[in-house]
Amino acid sequence: MKSGKLNWDDLKGLINNNKSVKRDEVRVRNGVGEDCSVIDFGEYECVISTDPITGAAENIGRLAVHVNCNDVASCGVDPMAILVTILAPENTTFEEINDVMKQIDEETSKINVEIIGGHTEITSAVNRIVVSCTVLGKCISGKAVSTAGAQIGDDIVVTKSLALEGTNIIVNDKIEKLKDVLTKEEINEAKEYINKISVIMEGKVSGKFGVNSMHDITEGGVLGALWELADASNVGFKVYEDRMPVTAVTKKVCKVFNIDPLKLISSGSMIITTKNGEELVKLLMKNGINSTIIGNITNDEGILVKELEGEVIVPQPERDELFSI
Structure with missing residues (x-):
């Protein structure tokens, strides 16, 4: 099998064929495109998500x-606690592991999230640190927003610029190939994208505004995230290539490696669907967050309107463009 997420049909079968227990307390459970589960504890509910980092050095x-x-912020919920597992290859030094934990401590300090547990292990099962x-997050029962809530006619809003995470990873990992293509200022800009990948603020603002669905854009890029959201909500979408917010630096980097920025891992951007996209865009701007309406939710297939080719059907996502480099 190739690197990256499982084929979506395989993944859906894997999930759906292994749900022997379904408890009444679970309000939102696992499914393709649904990054968080929600457990009802009466007055409050707990929002939980888990993910590894495998595509970056x-x-x-x-x-x-x-x-x-x-992921938790995409439910309109403040993350409050984190558990960390570090798997490191046998040649790893203590200083390298300590550096990873310092990064985690620094970032959680910025967003007031407590490290409450985890596991650290040296193992021959990996060839680099994973x-x-x-x-975990907490909110009033029934308030968490799911991916599966998009409604026909909703505006589709994306925040910030697409492929910030992917651009940052590529510039850090492939600097030798890019240093003659990008200016020093462009390299510095790409490295600063790491400071823009939190979507907690837009999650909080949009949750209070009242939206139908939210989904952060990770592996597979904006087109993959749109497909996931549409599949979870049993709807379609129509979006426009010329409305997609992509920086000049990202376009340059993607051109060098012949990859599509719309299919590149994009933490830092969130998809939000709402009946009143223009008002949400204004509200996000008041809170210092740029956002763009890129299209609408429909009752048909997922469609991307391209500048040269016209309307094309968006297929289920394959592996992220990052793994093609």
Whole structure:
């Protein structure tokens, strides 16, 4: 099998064929496109998400924190606690593991999330450090927003710029190939993208505003995330290539490696669907967050309107473009 997420049909079968127990307390359970589970504890409910970092060599501690906290924030919920598992190959030094934990501590300090447990192990099962985290959040019962809530006619809003995470990873890991293509200022800009990958603020603002669904954009890029959201909500979508917010630096990096920024891992951006996209865009801007309406939820297939080719059907996502480099 190739690196990256499992084929979506295989993944759906894997999930659906292994649900022997279904407890009444679980309000939102696992499914393709649903990054969080929600457990009802009466007055409050607990929102939980887990993810590893496998596609980056640099900043893995920082990425692990935000990728997982972003999932919880996509429910409109403040992340409050994190558990950390670090698996390191046999040649790893203590200083390297300590550096990863320092990154995790620094990033959780910024967003007021407590490290409450985890596991650290040296093992021959991996050939580089792998970090996997589980994040918990709490909200009033019934208030968590799911991926599966998109409704026909909703505006589709994306926040910030797409492929920030992917661009940052590529520039850090492939600097030798890019240093003659990008200016020093562009390299610095790409490295600063690591500071923009949290979506906690837009999650909080949108949750209070009242939206139908939210989904953070990770592996598979914006097109993969749209497909996941549509599949979870049993709807379609129509989005426009010329409305997609992609920075000039990201376009340059993607051109060098002949990859599509719309299919590149994009932590730092969130998809939000709502009946009133223009008002949400204004509210997000008041809170310092740029956002763009890229299309609408439909009752048909997922469609991308391309500048040169016209309307094309968006297929189920394959592995992220990052793994093609």
